Amino acid sequence: MEMNPHIQHATELIQQARHVVAMTGAGISTLSGIPDFRSPNSGLWNSADPLEVASIHAFRRNPQLFYNWIHPVSRLFLDARPNAAHQALVKLERSGKLKAVITQNIDDLHTKAGSQTVFELHGHLRELTCVRCYRVTPAALVLEKFVADGQVPHCAHCGGVLKPNVILFGEQLPMQEFVAAQVALEKADLLLVVGSSLEVSPASDLPLVALDNGARLIIINHQPTHLDSKADVVIRGDIATALTAITTAVLA
Numbered sequence: 001m002e003m004n005p006h007i008q009h010a011t012e013l014i015q016q017a018r019h020v021v022a023m024t025g026a027g028i029s030t031l032s033g034i035p036d037f038r039s040p041n042s043g044l045w046n047s048a049d050p051l052e053v054a055s056i057h058a059f060r061r062n063p064q065l066f067y068n069w070i071h072p073v074s075r076l077f078l079d080a081r082p083n084a085a086h087q088a089l090v091k092l093e094r095s096g097k098l099k100a101v102i103t104q105n106i107d108d109l110h111t112k113a114g115s116q117t118v119f120e121l122h123g124h125l126r127e128l129t130c131v132r133c134y135r136v137t138p139a140a141l142v143l144e145k146f147v148a149d150g151q152v153p154h155c156a157h158c159g160g161v162l163k164p165n166v167i168l169f170g171e172q173l174p175m176q177e178f179v180a181a182q183v184a185l186e187k188a189d190l191l192l193v194v195g196s197s198l199e200v201s202p203a204s205d206l207p208l209v210a211l212d213n214g215a216r217l218i219i220i221n222h223q224p225t226h227l228d229s230k231a232d233v234v235i236r237g238d239i240a241t242a243l244t245a246i247t248t249a250v251l252a
Contacts, residue, residue, distance in 0.1 A: 007242065010218045010233045011249040014097060017190035017216070022089055023102045023207065024110070027195025027221055031083040031240050033076050034107055036195075055169035060131070063152050063161045073152045077125060078143060081114035085194065085240040088247040095251055101185040104196060104203050106166045119181040121173055121203050123166035128153065132160025139164070161210040174200065185209040190216045195239050198225040233247075 014020060026036035031035055055067040090113050092098035100117040101110050106125050110118045128137050134155050136151040141161060142153040153162040167173055185191065191210040207227055211217060217231040220242050230233050235242045 004245070006233055006235045007245050007249065010220075010235065010246050013190055013216050013218060013232060014192070014246065014250045015149050016096065019099050019187050020092065020098045020190045020192060021184050021188040021210065022092075022098060022192040022194055023103065023104075024089075024194045024197060025104045025196025025221075027197075027239055029080065029083075029105055029109055029195070031085065031109050032080040032107070032109060033074070035073060043178045050169055056171045059163060059168055063163070067146070067152050068148065071138040071146070074143065074147050077107055078147060080107055080109060082109045083240055086110055086113035086242045087147065088117070088243040089194075091247050091251060093117070098190070098192075099187070100181075102184065102206065104200065106164075107110065117184075119176055119177045119184070121167075121181060123164070123174065125164055125166065127165045129165055130155035130158060130160040131163050134156040136165075137162055155160045178202075181206060181207055184214055185215075188213070188215045189193075190218070193217065193219045193225070193227070193231075194243060195221055195246070196225070197221070197223055198227055 002183070009022060030036055046148070053065050059066050082243060086109050087096060089101055089110070093115055101115050102121060103110055104122050106122055108124050108126055126139050128139060128142060129135070130137070132154060135155060137155065146153050154160065155162055176199045185206060186209060188210045190208055193207060198207065207217065211230060217227065218233045218235070219225060219231045220235045220239055222236065222239070
């Protein structure tokens with residue numbers, strides 16, 4: 001069967017590259033049952049103003065609003081498992097082609113799939129931190145109860161509100177992760193953007209680090225991005241199908 005020319009071009013670019021870095025967004029996890037934030041029909045922002053429910057200022061003022069907003073999808077996050085797109089990136093990493101995954105996702109699916117070098121720009125849901133005493137609590141101890149009752153989780157030590165270790169609007173990105181991502185991109189000769197709208201700053205500016213250093217660019221996403229015109233290959237359609245086809249061809 002003749003290969004799709006976009007898939008073939010992307011395959012050739014990865015085969016020629018020595019240092020591939022992937023940058024992923026919510027679109028890679030939708031096949032695992034996690035809704036994204038901006039799609040017209042399923043985006044989480046369709047029913048809420050992010051500054052009212054998911055900013056650090058709103059959380060400090062009324063954490064119940066945040067937890068009310070996240071509660072309907074909390075079971076989806078707990079039950080989600082890696083899909084074929086996550087597995088494809090693991091195979092590329094094990095082959096030595098892919099050096100790092102930079103993700104805007106908080107779902108931990110890259111690590112669960114087996115990726116070894118993952119930089120989580122927006123934090124994760126593995127732990128929560130008390131806003132009063134700053135003790136860290138493993139998510140497994142509190143999230144099942146939250147899914148059941150929808151109530152704000154509190155610290156077992158001081159009674160303070162527990163905040164998931166995710167980056168809310170108004171918070172700085174974790175500096176160590178951000179710097180590590182920049183270093184990886186400075187070394188990259190090919191950047192693979194998967195399932196990201198590239199709309200959230202400063203993460204959306206990171207691909208420019210790679211491009212300014214001469215890296216080639218492949219974008220696999222359902223919707224257009226502001227960097228499509230700078231990409232060597234732009235692939236629309238099912239992300240897992242495209243990424244699996246590329247990986248299979250690269251490793252053949």
